[in-house]
Amino acid sequence: MIRFLLDGEVIEVEDPDPTGTVLDHLRYTLRRTGTKEGCAEGDCGACTVVLGELDGEAVKWRAVNACILFLPMLDGKALKTVESLSRGGALHPVQQAMADGHGSQCGFCTPGFVMSLYARSIGAVGTEGIPVKDVIAGNLCRCTGYGPILDAGEANPPGPTDDSEIAALLRTIAPARAGRGWFAPRTSDELAALLIEHPEALIVAGATDVGLWVTKGLKDLGTTIFIGDIADLKRVEDAQGVLTIGAGVRYSEAKEALARLHPDLGELVRRIGGLQVRNAGTIGGNIANGSPIADMPPALIALGAELVLRKGSERRFMPLERFFLSYGKQDRQPGEFVESVRIPRPAPDTRIRIVKLSKRFDSDISSVCGAFAIRLENGHIREARIAFGGMAGIPARARACEAALTGKPWSEAVVEAAAEALAQDYQPLSDLRGSAEYRLAAAANLVRGLWLEPESLLDV
Numbered sequence: 380m381i382r383f384l385l386d387g388e389v390i391e392v393e394d395p396d397p398t399g400t401v402l403d404h405l406r407y408t409l410r411r412t413g414t415k416e417g418c419a420e421g422d423c424g425a426c427t428v429v430l431g432e433l434d435g436e437a438v439k440w441r442a443v444n445a446c447i448l449f450l451p452m453l454d455g456k457a458l459k460t461v462e463s464l465s466r467g468g469a470l471h472p473v474q475q476a477m478a479d480g481h482g483s484q485c486g487f488c489t490p491g492f493v494m495s496l497y498a499r500s501i502g503a504v505g506t507e508g509i510p511v512k513d514v515i516a517g518n519l520c521r522c523t524g525y526g527p528i529l530d531a532g533e534a535n536p537p538g539p540t541d542d543s544e545i546a547a548l549l550r551t552i553a554p555a556r557a558g559r560g561w562f563a564p565r566t567s568d569e570l571a572a573l574l575i576e577h578p579e580a581l582i583v584a585g586a587t588d589v590g591l592w593v594t595k596g597l598k599d600l601g602t603t604i605f606i607g608d609i610a611d612l613k614r615v616e617d618a619q620g621v622l623t624i625g626a627g628v629r630y631s632e633a634k635e636a637l638a639r640l641h642p643d644l645g646e647l648v649r650r651i652g653g654l655q656v657r658n659a660g661t662i663g664g665n666i667a668n669g670s671p672i673a674d675m676p677p678a679l680i681a682l683g684a685e686l687v688l689r690k691g692s693e694r695r696f697m698p699l700e701r702f703f704l705s706y707g708k709q710d711r712q713p714g715e716f717v718e719s720v721r722i723p724r725p726a727p728d729t730r731i732r733i734v735k736l737s738k739r740f741d742s743d744i745s746s747v748c749g750a751f752a753i754r755l756e757n758g759h760i761r762e763a764r765i766a767f768g769g770m771a772g773i774p775a776r777a778r779a780c781e782a783a784l785t786g787k788p789w790s791e792a793v794v795e796a797a798a799e800a801l802a803q804d805y806q807p808l809s810d811l812r813g814s815a816e817y818r819l820a821a822a823a824n825l826v827r828g829l830w831l832e833p834e835s836l837l838d839v
Contacts, residue, residue, distance in 0.1 A: 380392065380393050380394070380395075380555060380558075381395050381450065381451055381453060381454035381455075381555050381558070382454065382455070382552050382555075383453040383454060383455065383456050383457065383458055383552070384431075384456070384457040384458065384545060384548055384549065384552070385409070385457075385458050385459075385460075385463075386459070386463050386466060387544065387545070387548065389548070389552065390409075392404070392450060394558065394559055395450040395451055395558060395559075396450065397449060397450070397451055397558065397559070397560045397561035397600070397603050398449055398593045398599075398600055398603070399449065399450045400445065400446055400447065400448060400449060400450070400590070400593075400594065401428065401445040401446075401448040401449070401450060401452075401453060401458075402414060402416055402419075402426045402445040402446045402448075404450055405428075405445060405460060411460050411462050413460060413461035413462050413490045414426050414427075414428060414445055414460050414461065414490060414491075415487055415488070415490060415491065416446055417446075417487070417488065417491075417519070418446070419446045419447070419591075419594040419595065420446070420447065420590075420591050420594060420595060421444040421446060421447045421587055421590065421591075421652070421653075421655065421656055421659075422517075422519070422653075422742065423488070423491070423518070423519040424444065424488070424491040424492070424495065424515075424517045424518030424519060424653060424655060425487060425488050425490070425491040425518075425519075426444055426445040426446040426491060427442050427443070427444060427445070427490075427491040427492075427494040427495050427498075427517075427518065427655055428442070428443060428445045428458060428459065428460050428494060429441070429442050429443075429458070429459040429494055429497065429498050429501075429503065430442075430443050430448075430453075430456055430457070430458055430459075431456060431457035431458075431459070431542070431545060431549075432455070432456045432457070432549070433546060433549050433550065436546060437542065437546065438457065438542040438545050438546050438549065439503075439504060440459075440498060440501055440502075440503040440504065441498070441503050441504040441505065441631070441658040442494060442495050442498040442503060442505075442506075442517075442654060442655050442658060443655050443658050443659050444517075444587075444655045444656070444659070446590070446594060447586050447587060447590025447591065447593075447594060447659075448586060448590070448659070449583070449586055449590070449593075449603075449605070451555070451558060451561050451563060451605055452583075452586065452605055452607055454554055454555050454563060454608075455549065455552050455553075455554040455555075455608070456549070457545050457548075457549060459494075459497075460490075460494070461490035461493055461494055464493065464494075464497060471493075471497065472500070472534075472535050473493055473496045473497050473500055473531060473532075473535050474493055476530070476531035476534040476535060477489065477492070477493060477496075477527070477528065477531045480527040480530050480531055480534075481524075481527050482524060482527035482528045482530070482531050483524070484520075484522035484524045485521070485522050487521070488518060488519060488520050488521065488522075491518050492515060492518050492520070492528050495514055495515050495517070495518050495654070495655075496511070496514065496515065496528075496531060496532045496535060498514070499511065499514045499532060499535070499537060500535040500536070500537060500538065501537065501538070501540045502537040502538075502539075502540075504629075504631050504632070504658055505631035505634075505654045505657060505658055506537065506654070507537070511529050511532035511533055512529060513649065513654070514532065514654060515528065515529075515532065516653050516654065516741040516742055517652065517653015517654050517655045517656060517742055518653065519742075554608065556569075560601070560602055560603060561602070561603045561604070561605060562577075562580070562602075562603075562604045562605070563604075563605045563608060564604065564606065564609060565608055565609060565610070566609060566610070566611060567609055567611050567612055567689070567718065569609075570604065570606060570609060570612075570716065571689055571690070571691055571692070571716070572691075573604055574604070574690070574714045574715070574716060575690075575691050575714050577602050577604070578713035578714035579601065579602065579713070580601070580602040580603065580604045581600050581601060581602065581603050581604070582604050582606055582664075582667070582716060583600075583603055583604065583605050583606070583607075583664075584606050584607060584626070584627060584660070584661040584663065584664035585607065585629065585656075585659035585660040585661050585664055586659065587652065587656050587659050587660035587664075588660075588664075588668055588670070606626070606627055607627065609627050611625070612625040612626045612627030612628070612663070612718070612719075613625050613627045613628050613632070614628070614719075615628055615632065615633060615636050617636060617639075620723060620724045621721050621722065621723055621724065622636055622637070622640060622721070622722045622723075622724065623719050623720070623721050623722075624636070624637075624662055624663070624719060624720050624722070625663065625718070625719050626661060626662075626663025626664070626667070626716070626717045626718055626719055626720075627661055627663065628661060628662060628663070629657065629658060629659065629660065629661050630648050630651055630652075630656075630657035630658075630660055630661070630662065631654065631657040631658045633648065633662055634648040634649070634657070637722075640682070640722065640724060640725065641725065641731045641733075643678075643731055643732060643733035643734075644678060644733065646733075647674055647675070647678055647733050647735060647748075648675075650674070650735055650737075650740070650741060651674050651675070652742055653741070653742045656742075662675055662720060663717045663718075663719070663720065666679075666686065666699070666702070666717055666720060667709070667711065667716070667717045669702075669703060669707060669708070669709045669773070671706060671768060671769065671771060671772050671773055671774060672744055672745050672746075672748070672768055672769045672812075673768060673774065674735060674745055674748050674768065676699065676703070676766075676768060676774040677733075677748050677749065677750040677766040677767055677768040677774045678733045678748075678750040678766075679699050679720060679722060680699050680700045680750070680764075680766040680774060680775075680776060681731075681733075681750035681751060681752045681764045681765060681766045681776075682722055682723065682725060682731075682750075682752055682764070683698070683722075683723050683752075683764065684698075684699040684720050684721060684722045684723075685697065685698055685699065685720070685721040685722075685723075686698075686699045686702050686717060686719075686720055686721075687717070687718045687719045687720070687721065688711060688715050688716065688717055688718060689715065689716055689718040690712060690714050690715040690716075691714070694718065696721075697710065699720065700766070700774075700775065700776055703773035703774055703775065704773070705772055705773060706772030706773060707772075725752065726754065728754050728755060728756065728761075729752055729753070729754050730751075730752075730753050730754070730755065731750075731751065731752050731753075732750075732751045732828075732829060733748075733749070733750045733751070734748070734749050734750075734825050734828070735747075735748045736748070736821055736825075737812075738812065744812065745768055745769050745812075746769055746812040746813040746817070746818065746821070747767065747768070747769045747770065747813070747818050747821045747822055747825070748767065748768040748769055749765070749766075749767050749822060749825040749826075750765070750766050750767075751763075751764075751765050751825075751826075751829060752764040752765075753784070753829070755789055758788055758789055759786065759787065759788050759789065760784045760785055760786065760787055760788075760789055760793070761785075761786075762785060763780075763781040763784040763785050763797075764776065764781065765777040765780050765781050765784075765826075767804075767805065767822055769807070769812070769813075769818060770804075770805040770807050770818055770819075770822055771805050771806070771807065772808075775804075775805075776804075777800075777801055777804040777805070778804060779800040779801070779803035779804045780797045780798075780800045780801050780804055780826060781797075782800070783796045783797040783799075783800040784797045791830050791831075794826060794827060794829055794830040795827065797826050798823040798824070798826040798827050799823065801819065801822050801823050801826065802819060805818075805819065805822070807819055
């Protein structure tokens, strides 16, 4: 059985389907039909709900996509839907502002927008100090009514909330640790023991990709282990020149620490999906999934990141670039899991540039993602680490390109030779996001941009 709070009431779900979605439970069991299904892949935001969990004495809220959130992931948390905002018939100020400004046209997307703006109004995770347009970047309006929606958000700035009653109720809910076909460990030691016993089990952190395996691919996931409530996998530590990010740290929680390493890292995180995706997806899950178009691995590879893997009580450390073997295959043994990623702080003379190319600027998957870490000394290139995603079956370094730069004078001719050397490094595939020819040309132009673009951090 799992239990969660909905508007102050404890909801119990007996024997939940481990891959049943929160969206389906809301609509078909609880009859909360304000939450809509637009895409069933976490892209349009029509299903946005707000989820709360204890954070010390307070409640930490975050907007998430209900369409790819599995029911066991609700356990021990508080849930708010669009119906929660107008209990008793009075509109919430966000709803009133939407109505007064004619922010709703066909109305299908409206509940999702309202919930995203409501999350901002209560200072939810990821909304602090960012523009309204970034808060709603994960919500799509097919009627193009964004102007009044932005105005509604501006009319409701963040303010304090009193969640003491919800926090008290959450403390009374004893979390479930297992159910039919699923487990929810609370410590990494429990996770390690479970994976020894069930080495075939699928690990689910945020379900931002795995959710689509179910909603789009109708896949049976088999035994599933949810790791979203493992506190010691959520640590972010910056000490002795190394930033360590636990495998359970969500993108929205890691953004500030990554941005302190370099602003381009913060901007890269800002463009990874919408806020709802960043509030669920984890950096560790993104790495373990091994997608060739994942945005973060190229940047981390260029920065010389190290991966920590654990099996039982044993740990092994490896450069992140060695983890990816071939398309869909990573160097992870049965029963082993990604525990953390360690990112060395760049040396002061390292010039960094990270660029993502996609069809849409926001909430889109990369066609090409390039990351550059170059050290200059007396006008010469002392070291070059360059990695690309979307150019091969795995995120990988551009070794020939690096060799064309290393030890050479910093000049336009040298950069041009490095751009041409990319053809030795990659043989891209053609797909919906770009042809092989486009990808190779675009990647070469990113290298040329190190020299040509006036705003480039490599301009000397």
